[in-house]
Amino acid sequence: DAGVTQSPTHLIKTRGQQVTLRCSPKSGHDTVSWYQQALGQGPQFIFQYYEEEERQRGNFPDRFSGHQFPNYSSELNVNALLLGDSALYLCASSLYGIPTDTQYFGPGTRLTVL
Amino acid sequence: AQSVSQHNHHVILSEAASLELGCNYSYGGTVNLFWYVQYPGQHLQLLLKYFSGDPLVKGIKGFEAEFIKSKFSFNLRKPSVQWSDTAEYFCAVNAPPGGSYIPTFGRGTSLIVHP
Numbered sequence: 001d002a003g004v005t006q007s008p009t010h011l012i013k014t015r016g017q018q019v020t021l022r023c024s025p026k027s028g029h030d031t032v033s034w035y036q037q038a039l040g041q042g043p044q045f046i047f048q049y050y051e052e053e054e055r056q057r058g059n060f061p062d063r064f065s066g067h068q069f070p071n072y073s074s075e076l077n078v079n080a081l082l083l084g085d086s087a088l089y090l091c092a093s094s095l096y097g098i099p100t101d102t103q104y105f106g107p108g109t110r111l112t113v114l
Numbered sequence: 115a116q117s118v119s120q121h122n123h124h125v126i127l128s129e130a131a132s133l134e135l136g137c138n139y140s141y142g143g144t145v146n147l148f149w150y151v152q153y154p155g156q157h158l159q160l161l162l163k164y165f166s167g168d169p170l171v172k173g174i175k176g177f178e179a180e181f182i183k184s185k186f187s188f189n190l191r192k193p194s195v196q197w198s199d200t201a202e203y204f205c206a207v208n209a210p211p212g213g214s215y216i217p218t219f220g221r222g223t224s225l226i227v228h229p
Contacts, residue, residue, distance in 0.1 A: 004157075033216065042118075042204050042219030043158070056216055090158065103217065105150075105158035 002027060004093050004106035012112045013081050019111060021076040025093030026104045031055075032074040033103065034066060035090040043090055049074050050096040078111075086113045116141035116209045120220035127195050128228050135190040135223050137179075137205030147188040148206040148217060149179055158204070164188065175199070197229045 005024045013019050025032050031050045035043035045058035049068035068074045072093075078085055088110050092103040121136045139145060149161040162173025169181040179190045188205060202224050206217040 040221070042120075042206075042221045044219070045216050048216065058216075092158075102160050102163065107157040 004091055004104050006089075006091050006106040006109050008109060009107070010110045010112075012114065014114050015081055015083060017081050017113075018077065018079045019081060021078075021089050021091075021109045021111070022073065023076070023091030023093075023106060024073045025091075029093035029095055029104070030072050031094045031096040032068060032072065033092045033094070034074070034076045035092065036060070037088040037090055037108070039087070046076070055096075081113045083113050086111060116145065116207050116218050118205050118207050118218055118220035120203075120205055120223050122223045123221070124224045124226075126226045126228065129197055130194050131227075133190070133192040133195045133199070133225070135203055135205075135225070137188045137190065137220060138186050139188065139205075139207040140186065141207065141209045143209055145207050145209050146215075146217075147179070147181060148208075149173065149177070149188075149190050150204045150206060150219075152202040152204065152222075154201065161190070161203075195225075195227050197227050199225060200227045201225060 007022045033048040034046040037043045046060050047057040048055045052068045063079045065077045088108040090108045091106045094101045094103045117140045119138045147164040150158045151161050152158050162171050164171045164181045172178045177192050202222045204222045205220040208215045208217045
């Protein structure tokens, strides 16, 4: 049973560029959440997708956008990259609307912005 | 909105020592509480969770946590740590239905266990 997978593992970009990160949820899960984990910090919620729609959003600018596909996989897009966007980006999958459900996390994508 | 504080940012212990990591949250309503662990080079994994019932929760690898509602705390404990417990530990809380069921994470505690 495959868990949550993310690609790529590492990415280096320069300021102003755009980046797309990808996530495939755990089998049987229909909801994908994205988090940003800066060095020395806990994960911060970016947004959550269910039924191909953004359901909740954290305190992140519009430069951060996403998409969910019919097979439940998801993409995170970040435009006009800033140095401060350097972080580990985590994807987590779960079942929608079940707050007691456990979120399963992927290994993350390490984004470095130069 | 809910928030989480983890007071110990760095903890260094010798093997067989006892461990207690503090976690306090702020939210006046019903909460669900979680402890996650991130071993070096690995993804975040759930250690244990509390939703209701017995406030003493047992998780994997000998960890346990106690929910004390009056203190808004959910401290993580282990009687005897091992070198393999070296990791980052994150406390998280969500607060349905009045708050958000998206978990809010603390900033984490880095635990180093010396053999």
